[in-house]
Amino acid sequence: MTASSTKRESFDVRILRQAAPGEPSRWETFRIPYEPNLNVISVLQKIAAMARNAEGKETTPVAWDCNCLEEVCGACTMVINGRVRQSCSALVDRLLEEHEGEIELQPMTKFPVVRDLVVDRSRMFRALEKVKAWVPVDDYYDRGAGPRESQESQEERYPLSECMTCGCCVDACPQYSKVEVERRPNESIEEHQARQAEAEKSEFLGAAPISQAMLFNRHATGAMLADDRLNALSGPGGIQVCGNAQNCVAVCPKEIPLTTSIARAGRQTTVHAIKKIFDR
Amino acid sequence: MAGTEPSFFVRHEFLIRRLHSLTGIIFGGYVCVHLFVNASIVGGAQAFQKNVLAIHSMGGILPLVEWVFIFLPILFHMFVGIGITVGMIPNNKNYPYEANWRYTLQRATGLYLFLFILWHVFQTHGWFHFDWWLNVAERWGGAQFSPYNAASSIGLIMQNMLVSLLYALGVLAAAFHLFNGVWTAGITWGIWTRPHAQANALKVCLAASVLLGAVGLSAIWGARKIGSSEESIKQAEAIENEMYTVQVEAGLIPPTEHKRAHHADSDETPELTATPASDENPTHPSDED
Ligand code: SF4
Numbered sequence: 001m002t003a004s005s006t007k008r009e010s011f012d013v014r015i016l017r018q019a020a021p022g023e024p025s026r027w028e029t030f031r032i033p034y035e036p037n038l039n040v041i042s043v044l045q046k047i048a049a050m051a052r053n054a055e056g057k058e059t060t061p062v063a064w065d066c067n068c069l070e071e072v073c074g075a076c077t078m079v080i081n082g083r084v085r086q087s088c089s090a091l092v093d094r095l096l097e098e099h100e101g102e103i104e105l106q107p108m109t110k111f112p113v114v115r116d117l118v119v120d121r122s123r124m125f126r127a128l129e130k131v132k133a134w135v136p137v138d139d140y141y142d143r144g145a146g147p148r149e150s151q152e153s154q155e156e157r158y159p160l161s162e163c164m165t166c167g168c169c170v171d172a173c174p175q176y177s178k179v180e181v182e183r184r185p186n187e188s189i190e191e192h193q194a195r196q197a198e199a200e201k202s203e204f205l206g207a208a209p210i211s212q213a214m215l216f217n218r219h220a221t222g223a224m225l226a227d228d229r230l231n232a233l234s235g236p237g238g239i240q241v242c243g244n245a246q247n248c249v250a251v252c253p254k255e256i257p258l259t260t261s262i263a264r265a266g267r268q269t270t271v272h273a274i275k276k277i278f279d280r
Numbered sequence: 281m282a283g284t285e286p287s288f289f290v291r292h293e294f295l296i297r298r299l300h301s302l303t304g305i306i307f308g309g310y311v312c313v314h315l316f317v318n319a320s321i322v323g324g325a326q327a328f329q330k331n332v333l334a335i336h337s338m339g340g341i342l343p344l345v346e347w348v349f350i351f352l353p354i355l356f357h358m359f360v361g362i363g364i365t366v367g368m369i370p371n372n373k374n375y376p377y378e379a380n381w382r383y384t385l386q387r388a389t390g391l392y393l394f395l396f397i398l399w400h401v402f403q404t405h406g407w408f409h410f411d412w413w414l415n416v417a418e419r420w421g422g423a424q425f426s427p428y429n430a431a432s433s434i435g436l437i438m439q440n441m442l443v444s445l446l447y448a449l450g451v452l453a454a455a456f457h458l459f460n461g462v463w464t465a466g467i468t469w470g471i472w473t474r475p476h477a478q479a480n481a482l483k484v485c486l487a488a489s490v491l492l493g494a495v496g497l498s499a500i501w502g503a504r505k506i507g508s509s510e511e512s513i514k515q516a517e518a519i520e521n522e523m524y525t526v527q528v529e530a531g532l533i534p535p536t537e538h539k540r541a542h543h544a545d546s547d548e549t550p551e552l553t554a555t556p557a558s559d560e561n562p563t564h565p566s567d568e569d
Pocket residue numbers: 074162163164165166167168169170207208211251252253254255256258
């Protein structure tokens with residue numbers, strides 16, 4: 001441990017809190033006794049155990065989400081010290097080096113807040129549906145061996161397949177804007193979700209779904225749906241919205257070559273659009 | 281689903297954005313020619329006037345060339361560009377990456393160029409060439425550039441330090457915007473896809489923008505040199521008038537008075553000027569001369 005951290009007794013955590021969707025948000029600070037090798041999830045566990053803020057006042061426990069605790073599920077994604085990332089792999093000692101004495105936690109900025117640090121990322125999954133990010137085999141018939149896959153294609157696809165739909169890429173994207181439809185009184189969850197889906201229908205897909213479309217277009221069986229994917233990618237909210245800021249590739253925790261996928265999608269949609277003109 | 285139809289822009293956004301990219305490249309080609317021609321002013325009034333006369337010797341098809349390669353592309357590019365810029369959410373503070381700065385700078389230079397180009401075209405050409413309008417435009421500081429007195433009239437414009445600085449900013453913004461735009465167009469159209477290809481393309485594009493910026497700045501410097509004294513402006517004007525007479529007599533260009541400079545108080549061009557003093561405006565009692 002570094003010399004400065006051995007001297008440290010405590011540090012502050014400033015959290016942007018929100019009781020429920022549509023409610024106003026407010027900052028609350030918590031003081032945590034320092035110990036080495038904490039991560040943000042363990043800090044949040046300590047806060048839940050204290051249920052007291054830095055002024056010593058009692059408060060409701062902070063809500064957060066997590067699952068795998070090893071940066072493969074994406075559930076714990078939040079904005080930490082201004083940058084979106086996974087809280088399970090965000091180490092307190094590193095964060096205090098970034099910003100002395102205080103850590104700042106906020107929910108992701110592009111998704112509706114459910115409570116405190118918990119957000120609803122279902123727009124990511126709806127976007128995957130739009131680009132049909134799957135291999136179209138959904139029956140149990142024995143169709144014999146599939147097409148052969150080259151080693152090269154497999155090596156290109158593997159990194160893309162690591163995407164965990166965490167949403168970091170879209171949260172950092174200057175072209176991706178938040179869409180939030182408030183739930184009406186007496187509205188069912190399904191009705192509300194349908195209205196939310198309608199509202200984001202022509203909004204930007206974001207880097208992850210574009211990359212997933214490229215993953216499945218590269219797959220010999222997946223390519224059966226290539227045209228559908230390219231129609232989605234050149235439709236409303238498609239590839240054209242990208243402004244090439246390349247933040248997505250800089251923040252992706254899986255280091256997925258998103259801008260390569262984006263350029264590939266650009267190439268495939270170019271060819272697809274020209275073909276469509278002549279196929280009329 | 282009783283949903284609302286997305287707007288025309290959203291429904292055709294793919295096509296519109298690709299046209300935006302294409303028009304940017306076409307207009308960019310013109311900007312390169314424009315700045316290289318302008319930079320010939322460094323070689324003196326004669327060199328510059330020769331190039332301008334060559335352009336104007338296209339005569340009747342010049343307006344067609346201008347509309348197809350200059351006006352229509354840039355108008356489309358400018359107005360769609362404003363539409364694109366409106367939707368952005370810059371986040372350079374939290375994500376201070378180099379590419380993200382270029383993203384924001386691309387839009388900032390775009391907005392500056394929007395205003396700059398409108399002003400620049402007004403100041404030099406006055407936007408429209410109806411006589412009644414040109415009189416109005418001149419009163420407002422427009423239509424100051426005379427193609428057949430190219431170096432002397434731009435020299436006069438550039439005498440103003442603030443104007444020169446705004447032009448310098450315009451030239452640098454254009455050089456960056458154009459070649460950073462070429463780089464993003466390479467991604468948009470899928471020409472460079474892999475990271476190292478994108479990195480190499482970026483180096484080439486940034487080098488090209490530095491070069492074009494330098495060419496543009498040298499044009500401003502050359503114009504300021506011509507405008508630096510009454511003496512050099514008069515000299516330039518004399519050269520230009522002679523070239524004009526020779527070309528008209530040789531039948532290379534039609535005589536076109538509105539493309540020439542007219543000064544009420546000038547003793548340089550009286551015998552060639554059709555309407556002496558008529559366009560100087562006498563309604564300003566406060567004019568001190
Ligand atoms: S591409 Fe990367 S940042 Fe985006 S959702 Fe997938 S893993 Fe997360």
